[in-house]
Amino acid sequence: MILQINFKSGMPIYLQIVDQVRAAAASGALRPGEALPSIRPLAEELRVNRNTIAKAYTELESQGVIETLPGRGCFLKENQSALRKKVRRDLLIEHIDQVIVQAHHLLVPHDEFLELIRERLDVLDDKRRAHEDHKED
Amino acid sequence: MNSPTPVIQIENLTYAYGRTEAVHDLSLAVQPGRCYGLFGRNGAGKTTTIKCLLNLLRPQSGQVRVFGLDPARHEVEVKRLLSSVPDQVAFYPWMSVRETLDYLASFRAHWNRQTQQELLERFQLDPAQRTGNLSKGQRTQVALVAAVCPETDLLVLDEPTSGLDPIVRREFIEAVIGAYQQGVPGKRTILVSTHLIAEFEGLIDEFTLIDHGRSVLTLDADQARERYQKIRARFAQAPPEINLEAALRVRRDGRELELIANGSGPELMERLRQHNPEALTTEALTLEEIFVATLKGG
Numbered sequence: 001m002i003l004q005i006n007f008k009s010g011m012p013i014y015l016q017i018v019d020q021v022r023a024a025a026a027s028g029a030l031r032p033g034e035a036l037p038s039i040r041p042l043a044e045e046l047r048v049n050r051n052t053i054a055k056a057y058t059e060l061e062s063q064g065v066i067e068t069l070p071g072r073g074c075f076l077k078e079n080q081s082a083l084r085k086k087v088r089r090d091l092l093i094e095h096i097d098q099v100i101v102q103a104h105h106l107l108v109p110h111d112e113f114l115e116l117i118r119e120r121l122d123v124l125d126d127k128r129r130a131h132e133d134h135k136e137d
Numbered sequence: 138m139n140s141p142t143p144v145i146q147i148e149n150l151t152y153a154y155g156r157t158e159a160v161h162d163l164s165l166a167v168q169p170g171r172c173y174g175l176f177g178r179n180g181a182g183k184t185t186t187i188k189c190l191l192n193l194l195r196p197q198s199g200q201v202r203v204f205g206l207d208p209a210r211h212e213v214e215v216k217r218l219l220s221s222v223p224d225q226v227a228f229y230p231w232m233s234v235r236e237t238l239d240y241l242a243s244f245r246a247h248w249n250r251q252t253q254q255e256l257l258e259r260f261q262l263d264p265a266q267r268t269g270n271l272s273k274g275q276r277t278q279v280a281l282v283a284a285v286c287p288e289t290d291l292l293v294l295d296e297p298t299s300g301l302d303p304i305v306r307r308e309f310i311e312a313v314i315g316a317y318q319q320g321v322p323g324k325r326t327i328l329v330s331t332h333l334i335a336e337f338e339g340l341i342d343e344f345t346l347i348d349h350g351r352s353v354l355t356l357d358a359d360q361a362r363e364r365y366q367k368i369r370a371r372f373a374q375a376p377p378e379i380n381l382e383a384a385l386r387v388r389r390d391g392r393e394l395e396l397i398a399n400g401s402g403p404e405l406m407e408r409l410r411q412h413n414p415e416a417l418t419t420e421a422l423t424l425e426e427i428f429v430a431t432l433k434g435g
Contacts, residue, residue, distance in 0.1 A: 008420045009421060047336070047340065
């Protein structure tokens with residue numbers, strides 16, 4: 001799991017870490033039972049205040065995403081399926097909203113926008129199928 | 138709520154060198170466990186302020202308190218509770234690195250030898266090397282080792298990384314986080330003065346921006362990045378007349394507008410949106426950009 005801090009997002013640093021760990025859990029980049037990086041090396045690597053990382057981990061623990069095993073570190077909790085679904089939706093919604101705003105600025109009407117989405121889904125589906133056929137050859 | 142005694146409390150501090158006022162009516166408070174940035178350009182009064190905390194200068198008016206104590210009246214006690222890396226590091230040049238650290242440790246009630254060993258290895262410093270033969274970066278590294286090993290509750294860094302190469306700067310900050318902050322969490326307090334803000338950005342909890350000896354802005358770092366925004370809008374034609382008084386700064390370039398907002402971002406976005414821009418984007422300002430926007434704006 002690779003974490004990255006963006007000082008230009010306007011989001012508090014500890015919340016960026018919380019979101020990224022949740023996203024990693026949702027995407028499978030971090031699996032149940034797998035260890036999170038220890039606070040000290042992670043703080044050093046990101047060059048972020050140690051207390052900020054500790055705050056993020058405390059928040060993740062109170063959300064039930066991770067658990068701390070004394071003397072062993074922090075681990076992703078089992079049974080994250082509900083979280084996964086919600087996080088996936090939230091992540092996607094964020095991107096979709098951006099595209100919708102963009103479409104609005106570009107004066108693309110709703111029906112044309114939805115049509116475009118369907119078109120792109122088809123294009124990418126075709127690409128994926130072609131790629132799979134290619135692999136089977 | 139009963140708040141704890143601030144680790145550092147500066148109230149209406151004024152200090153002048155002859156007729157030149159270096160610090161004017163400066164006030165700030167650093168709470169325990171926080172990393173506090175004192176930002177300003179060269180000559181803004183950062184070092185003078187720090188010298189008053191370390192009892193190297195006596196405030197001419199106002200007062201400073203460190204752990205609630207007056208550094209002038211309780212010099213020994215205050216020195217026991219803090220360690221510092223000065224902007225100009227000087228050691229006895231004939232002493233080796235090890236002798237220098239032993240000498241400095243002899244003034245301290247407590248000294249973590251294991252941390253000393255770890256940091257010397259991390260910085261690849263040869264304990265037998267004479268300090269007179271060290272580079273500027275290596276001298277700063279020795280000074281940091283000497284400041285971290287006593288494991289004091291307050292670490293004062295005065296322009297610690299200016300004049301150092303990027304790798305030494307990076308290692309310096311990593312060591313401050315790893316070796317110093319690792320101690321009793323929530324008790325290790327840091328005051329860092331710097332104009333190299335970007336590299337300390339992730340470390341800073343709160344900051345005061347000073348200019349010409351005066352406090353210009355004090356904010357929590359997360360709040361600052363939330364409040365200060367850069368907004369860009371592009372219109373189909375030349376931008377219409379829009380009331381943008383709420384912006385800190387407005388720049389026009391053809392069909393584009395770029396605004397710096399301080400807390401008024403949502404309001405300005407709404408105003409721009411009413412004129413149907415082709416594109417409208419916003420991003421937070423980094424602490425360094427806030428520094429520049431604030432000091433250039435006047």
